[in-house]
Amino acid sequence: xxxxxxxxxxxxxxxxxxxxxxxxxxxxxxxxxxxxxxxxxxxxxxxxxxxxxxxxxxxxxxxxxxxxxxxxxxxxxxxxxxxxxxxxxxxxxxxxxxxxxxxxxxxxxxxxxxxxxxxxxxxxxxxxxxxxxxxxxxxxxxxxxxxxxxxxxxxxxxxxxxxxxxxxxxxxxxxxxxxxxxxxxxxxxxxxxxxxxxxxxxxxxxxxxxxxxxxxxxxxxxxxxxxxxxxxxxxxxxxxxxxxxxxxxxxxxxxxxxxxxxxxxxxxxxxxxxxxxxxxxxxxxxxxxxxxxxxxxxxxxxxxxxxxxxxxxxxxxxxxxxxxxxxxxxxxxxxxxxxxxxxxxxxxxxxxxxxxxxxxxxxxxxxxxxxxxxxxxxxxxxxxxxxxxxxxxxxxxxxxxxxxxxxxxxxx
Numbered sequence: 001x002x003x004x005x006x007x008x009x010x011x012x013x014x015x016x017x018x019x020x021x022x023x024x025x026x027x028x029x030x031x032x033x034x035x036x037x038x039x040x041x042x043x044x045x046x047x048x049x050x051x052x053x054x055x056x057x058x059x060x061x062x063x064x065x066x067x068x069x070x071x072x073x074x075x076x077x078x079x080x081x082x083x084x085x086x087x088x089x090x091x092x093x094x095x096x097x098x099x100x101x102x103x104x105x106x107x108x109x110x111x112x113x114x115x116x117x118x119x120x121x122x123x124x125x126x127x128x129x130x131x132x133x134x135x136x137x138x139x140x141x142x143x144x145x146x147x148x149x150x151x152x153x154x155x156x157x158x159x160x161x162x163x164x165x166x167x168x169x170x171x172x173x174x175x176x177x178x179x180x181x182x183x184x185x186x187x188x189x190x191x192x193x194x195x196x197x198x199x200x201x202x203x204x205x206x207x208x209x210x211x212x213x214x215x216x217x218x219x220x221x222x223x224x225x226x227x228x229x230x231x232x233x234x235x236x237x238x239x240x241x242x243x244x245x246x247x248x249x250x251x252x253x254x255x256x257x258x259x260x261x262x263x264x265x266x267x268x269x270x271x272x273x274x275x276x277x278x279x280x281x282x283x284x285x286x287x288x289x290x291x292x293x294x295x296x297x298x299x300x301x302x303x304x305x306x307x308x309x310x311x312x313x314x315x316x317x318x319x320x321x322x323x324x325x326x327x328x329x330x331x332x333x334x335x336x337x338x339x340x341x342x343x344x345x346x347x348x349x350x351x352x353x354x355x356x357x358x359x360x361x362x363x364x365x366x367x368x369x370x371x372x373x374x375x376x377x378x379x380x381x382x383x384x385x386x387x388x389x390x391x392x393x394x395x396x397x398x399x400x401x402x403x404x405x406x407x408x409x410x411x412x
Contacts, residue, residue: 003177003324007151011160011167012144020140021160021167025116027080028088030068031059033109035092038069049096055089081138083125084118117161126158128171135169145169164247165240180326182269188378189264189273190337190370193305194356197260197314198370200378205260210253211308218245257314265321272381273315274334274373282306332380338373341365 013021035055042049050058062068063078063085077085098104120126120137127136133147137158153175161168188200196207211218221242228235264271282303287293315329322329338358340347346362353359358369 001177001179002174003153004156004172004174005153006170006172007149008168008170009145009148011169012146013140013167017140017143018167021118021162022116023076024080024084024118024139025160025162026112027074027077028085028118029110029112029116030074031062031077031085032088032092034062034068034070035059035089036107036109039092039096041069052089052093055092056086059085059089081118081120083121083138087119087121115161117159119157119159121157123155123157126155128155143169164243180324182326182328183266184268186270186272186378186382187264187268188374188376188381189271190373190377191274191276191309191311191314192370193302193309195370196309197264198368198374199264200371200374202368202371204370207309208253208256209305209308210249210256211304213252214245214249218242218249221245253308253310254313257310257317261314261317261321265318265325265327268327270328270330270381270385271318271322272330272332272377273318274337274377275331276311276315276334278306278312328385330381330385332377332384334377337376337380338369340372340376342367342372342375342379 035058038055038058039049059077059082062074063082065073065075067073092107095104095107099106125138128151129135129142130147130151134142134144135158136142137160151171151173153173156172156174158172159170161170190198192198193207195204198204221238225235225238225242228238284303285293285296285299287296293299315331319329336347339349339351341351341358341360341363343365344360344363346360348361350361351358352369354369356369357366358372359366
């Protein structure tokens with residue numbers, strides 16, 4: 001089977017290379033914004049949207065000095081690699097496709113300093129010298145990078161990006177691997193805040209709470225930023241300090257999720273998880289002026305704790321890691337998973353005495369509420385998987401992932 005995988009490294013460019021990368025990222029941002037402006041202008045005039053080929057023709061004219069949709073000219077676009085700018089047009093085309101398929105919002109204009117990146121699509125123009133910890137990129141020359149692990153497979157494309165003043169390179173590769181044999185049994189997982197993940201075998205993973213750990217430091221840095229004159233030198237330094245804290249929070253959370261998802265996927269062939277709608281769960285309770293919400297402050301704190309866990313990213317990582325190892329990810333509805341007795345099947349809100357304690361009012365079964373939820377998730381996952389094996393399958397609900405798309409609800 002073919003496996004696509006990305007390997008990310010930190011670049012160590014010299015001053016001239018860093019300035020060139022800033023120019024290349026800026027030119028890609030200008031191309032994206034001008035192309036989006038052109039598409040919006042054509043829509044307002046009742047004309048059809050240009051496809052990728054039509055936008056490439058416009059790009060060629062812009063690089064030759066033709067006026068941009070904004071009215072200015074940008075002949076300096078020709079100084080950057082044309083392939084990276086064409087990839088930006090592909091990104092815009094993909095953003096429109098996601099919008100029309102209702103998978104994303106309408107494309108927005110890019111801002112300077114936010115998600116600056118550019119992509120080289122042609123592997124023939126790229127040279128990778130792992131023995132000397134360097135790589136060759138068009139119009140940049142040889143760049144050194146921190147070689148932390150070997151690149152496996154054939155290079156497909158390379159993406160250069162900037163984050164918090166540092167430059168990184170992501171190398172996407174493709175390689176053939178043997179069909180994996182899943183290892184381990186099945187497990188159900190109940191997601192929570194007091195316990196990040198509770199497994200049906202009784203074990204649990206404590207939460208990291210990355211944002212909560214850095215909250216005081218971030219608040220002080222943001223207060224210091226608010227006192228500076230905007231766009232001044234001290235303001236830029238304070239802003240960089242805030243950005244570094246945010247990057248540290250994200251890196252710690254991402255590292256925690258990768259380690260947890262890797263451990264679970266290595267030891268289990270099938271993982272059953274709740275199909276949580278995080279966006280709906282973390283909505284504000286402020287309400288409107290006519291109908292103000294209740295317990296707004298408490299709900300705000302709960303929303304912050306939910307978003308600090310990274311449940312959706314955890315599910316995404318479990319999805320592809322289980323697929324790499326030949327396993328399955330089964331998503332089940334979360335309704336009543338913590339209110340149903342796993343012994344007698346009685347469903348009642350009174351079964352859950354407290355946030356952590358479960359006691360069935362029908363048969364007297366007692367257990368931790370999160371463990372009960374994980375056991376019920378495992379049972380529902382087994383039933384759903386059995387329906388898929390027997391062929392009694394309904395089309396998957398919208399928003400399901402690839403690995404659980406075939407494991408849908410049984411016909412009534």
